[in-house]
Amino acid sequence: MSGSRSPHLELRQVERFYHAGRPEEVRALRGIDLDIPPGEFVSVEGPSGCGKTTLLNVVGLLDSPTAGEVRWDGRPVGQRTDRERARMRLQGVGFIFQRFYLLPTLTARENVELPMRALSVPRAERSRRAAELLDEVGLSSRADAFPHQLSGGEEQRVAVARALANRPGILLADEPTGELDSANAEAALDLIERVRRDRDATLILVTHNPDVARRARRHLAMRDGRISADQREA
Amino acid sequence: MKRSRRGAALRHVRLQQVLAIAAIATAVALPVVLLSVGGGVSAHELSNLQNAGYQIVLSAAGDHGILAAHNLTHRLLALASVAAVSPVLSVSLDAYGNSSTPTPVLAEGVIPGEFLATLGPAEAGLFPSPLPLGDPSDSIHFENGSYTGPAIDDVLVSSPFAQANRVAAGASLVLSPAANRSLGVRFNVTGTFGVPPTALGPTGAFAVLVPLSDLQVLSGLATGSHGVTDAADSVEVAVSGSVTTNPTALESIRNEIQSLYPFYGVTSLEQEAQQLQSASSVLTGFYLALSSVGLAVGLLFLALVQVRRVESDRRSIGIRRALGLPATWIAGGLMADGLVVAGAGALAGVVGGYLLVEGLAKWSSAAVQEAARLAVFVPVTLSLLVLAVLALSVLASVAAVRAALRVEITEALR
Ligand SMILES: Nc1ncnc2c1ncn2[C@@H]1O[C@H](COP(=O)(O)OP(=O)(O)O)[C@@H](O)[C@H]1O
Ligand SMILES: [Mg+2]
Numbered sequence: 001m002s003g004s005r006s007p008h009l010e011l012r013q014v015e016r017f018y019h020a021g022r023p024e025e026v027r028a029l030r031g032i033d034l035d036i037p038p039g040e041f042v043s044v045e046g047p048s049g050c051g052k053t054t055l056l057n058v059v060g061l062l063d064s065p066t067a068g069e070v071r072w073d074g075r076p077v078g079q080r081t082d083r084e085r086a087r088m089r090l091q092g093v094g095f096i097f098q099r100f101y102l103l104p105t106l107t108a109r110e111n112v113e114l115p116m117r118a119l120s121v122p123r124a125e126r127s128r129r130a131a132e133l134l135d136e137v138g139l140s141s142r143a144d145a146f147p148h149q150l151s152g153g154e155e156q157r158v159a160v161a162r163a164l165a166n167r168p169g170i171l172l173a174d175e176p177t178g179e180l181d182s183a184n185a186e187a188a189l190d191l192i193e194r195v196r197r198d199r200d201a202t203l204i205l206v207t208h209n210p211d212v213a214r215r216a217r218r219h220l221a222m223r224d225g226r227i228s229a230d231q232r233e234a
Numbered sequence: 235m236k237r238s239r240r241g242a243a244l245r246h247v248r249l250q251q252v253l254a255i256a257a258i259a260t261a262v263a264l265p266v267v268l269l270s271v272g273g274g275v276s277a278h279e280l281s282n283l284q285n286a287g288y289q290i291v292l293s294a295a296g297d298h299g300i301l302a303a304h305n306l307t308h309r310l311l312a313l314a315s316v317a318a319v320s321p322v323l324s325v326s327l328d329a330y331g332n333s334s335t336p337t338p339v340l341a342e343g344v345i346p347g348e349f350l351a352t353l354g355p356a357e358a359g360l361f362p363s364p365l366p367l368g369d370p371s372d373s374i375h376f377e378n379g380s381y382t383g384p385a386i387d388d389v390l391v392s393s394p395f396a397q398a399n400r401v402a403a404g405a406s407l408v409l410s411p412a413a414n415r416s417l418g419v420r421f422n423v424t425g426t427f428g429v430p431p432t433a434l435g436p437t438g439a440f441a442v443l444v445p446l447s448d449l450q451v452l453s454g455l456a457t458g459s460h461g462v463t464d465a466a467d468s469v470e471v472a473v474s475g476s477v478t479t480n481p482t483a484l485e486s487i488r489n490e491i492q493s494l495y496p497f498y499g500v501t502s503l504e505q506e507a508q509q510l511q512s513a514s515s516v517l518t519g520f521y522l523a524l525s526s527v528g529l530a531v532g533l534l535f536l537a538l539v540q541v542r543r544v545e546s547d548r549r550s551i552g553i554r555r556a557l558g559l560p561a562t563w564i565a566g567g568l569m570a571d572g573l574v575v576a577g578a579g580a581l582a583g584v585v586g587g588y589l590l591v592e593g594l595a596k597w598s599s600a601a602v603q604e605a606a607r608l609a610v611f612v613p614v615t616l617s618l619l620v621l622a623v624l625a626l627s628v629l630a631s632v633a634a635v636r637a638a639l640r641v642e643i644t645e646a647l648r
Binding site for chain 2: 054057062063082083086087088089090091093095097101102103104105114115118162
């Protein structure tokens with residue numbers, strides 16, 4: 001299995017309001033138009049609360065827009081059932097969260113194997129690939145450790161390995177270095193950048209650190225639920 | 235910091251599960267005990283009834299209320315399908331063996347030949363056969379109701395009595411009405427009989443068996459102011475061969491006897507067995523109702539624990555859903571956890587109930603021990619109980635599963 005290739009991502013007039021129509025309504029995304037071709041490395045910057053996480057969630061099918069349309073390779077994903085969207089996430093999207101979100105009751109290896117188990121990858125293949133991935137992120141020796149036995153930097157490396165398990169075409173990283181010290185942050189970013197390049201995956205990296213953003217080829221800036229700047233490097 | 239918090243959370247979940255297992259085990263142990271002991275006792279009583287050896291019994295209200303017992307016996311013996319008819323008179327007497335202080339005994343006056351024929355197989359084995367009493371049909375002394383024939387005055391004594399008073403076959407024994415030694419008559423001890431183990435029924439350990447007419451004369455129940463009394467307390471009627479197992483035929487004989495003696499109670503043991511069975515099925519229903527209350531509480535507790543787990547696992551559930559794991563996995567995992575807890579609880583309950591009954595049979599008051607020893611554990615019933623608990627645990631997990639599937643991924647990950 002070669003993994004899914006990256007889809008062309010399109011957002012058309014996407015709005016996401018929390019508690020829509022109620023007094024406490026929050027307009028997290030207000031009319032986003034965006035095209036991200038396969039394999040692009042995009043950074044998203046902006047102040048806290050401007051809608052960056054909401055944007056990632058909508059692109060990665062964790063959340064649905066209140067209005068507008070999200071398309072993968074030209075096909076609207078809005079009409080898909082929860083089950084289909086879960087399947088698309090499982091096969092096509094690798095999430096890397098600021099707080100890692102490893103499952104505390106599973107070892108590093110089991111965390112990495114989990115998405116493969118859900119795709120019924122045979123046991124032998126699964127453990128071979130998990131070993132490979134843990135090796136790639138430099139954690140072969142910590143495979144049987146539980147998350148609480150790992151340092152923050154190590155946890156994030158396991159999370160990266162897990163995100164790569166089913167060879168997704170899209171990597172979504174939401175402030176992946178937010179909880180790491182600068183040395184670990186540097187290492188984690190190097191790792192994410194490298195795996196993206198090796199796999200030619202689309203990477204959307206949310207950060208509010210300009211130094212981190214600089215690694216991308218395209219830079220989005222957000223403000224109050226809108227894209228306020230969109231620059232591509234030559 | 236982080237380490238200890240997570241450890242505590244895990245221990246907390248485990249503690250809840252252990253408590254849920256204990257709750258279900260308690261709930262299951264209750265029906266195990268009630269059904270096994272209740273079922274055992276009524277099965278025992280039923281088998282006592284069914285192995286009685288006689289099928290119909292005549293009784294009258296009041297002391298020694300059946301009159302003209304010998305005459306009645308002959309009339310009943312003349313009926314078709316009647317194999318044996320045994321009138322029984324029970325009177326407390328004083329017995330003087332080797333000492334001058336009396337020992338109270340329960341004297342049973344019987345017609346020797348008829349008595350053995352109406353005993354069930356278990357009881358019959360306790361007596362020598364034929365009974366070594368000199369007048370098998372009790373007609374010599376009775377002499378057609380005039381009691382003028384020669385009394386033979388033979389007596390059989392129970393082996394506990396024989397042991398306690400050091401009397402044996404060949405010895406003699408004076409029997410007199412209670413506190414009235416001057417009316418005593420000397421009897422020849424011709425043998426002993428065994429006493430059945432006391433199983434939920436009073437049995438006189440100190441009992442003697444004498445011919446009916448001898449006992450009637452001794453206790454003033456032979457003749458009365460209106461002439462011949464010939465009293466007995468009950469008359470047991472054994473029917474012949476095929477009728478024993480034919481409820482309809484048995485009922486028609488009972489009706490026939492009832493019409494001959496409309497003033498006595500005439501019951502068939504078949505009727506009594508049916509009454510016993512219906513009473514015991516009412517009890518079983520009651521036990522089940524009681525138990526289902528316990529089970530409902532146990533399962534509600536399980537449901538609560540499951541829902542609480544979902545609450546404390548919101549983050550993990552959100553992560554799994556975010557990764558794209560199928561919802562059926564999450565539901566299945568919860569159901570499986572519920573089944574494990576319920577299964578462990580049910581098995582612990584069955585084992586606990588069994589041990590409880592065993593314990594009661596060893597270390598409790600005599601009556602409870604007696605009942606506990608009769609307990610029967612029916613594998614089918616126990617398996618059904620466990621299966622029911624497992625099935626209900628699925629229901630108990632439904633609320634938790636719904637809650638888990640309603641977890642908003644983005645909310646859970648905030
Ligand atoms: N589940 C939610 N319910 C209500 N408001 C939310 C929810 N998620 C996010 N928001 C609000 O939406 C806005 C955008 O949030 P978010 O996308 O998380 O911003 P960012 O990631 O840029 O910090 C914020 O005002 C936030 O408080
Ligand atoms: Mg955010």
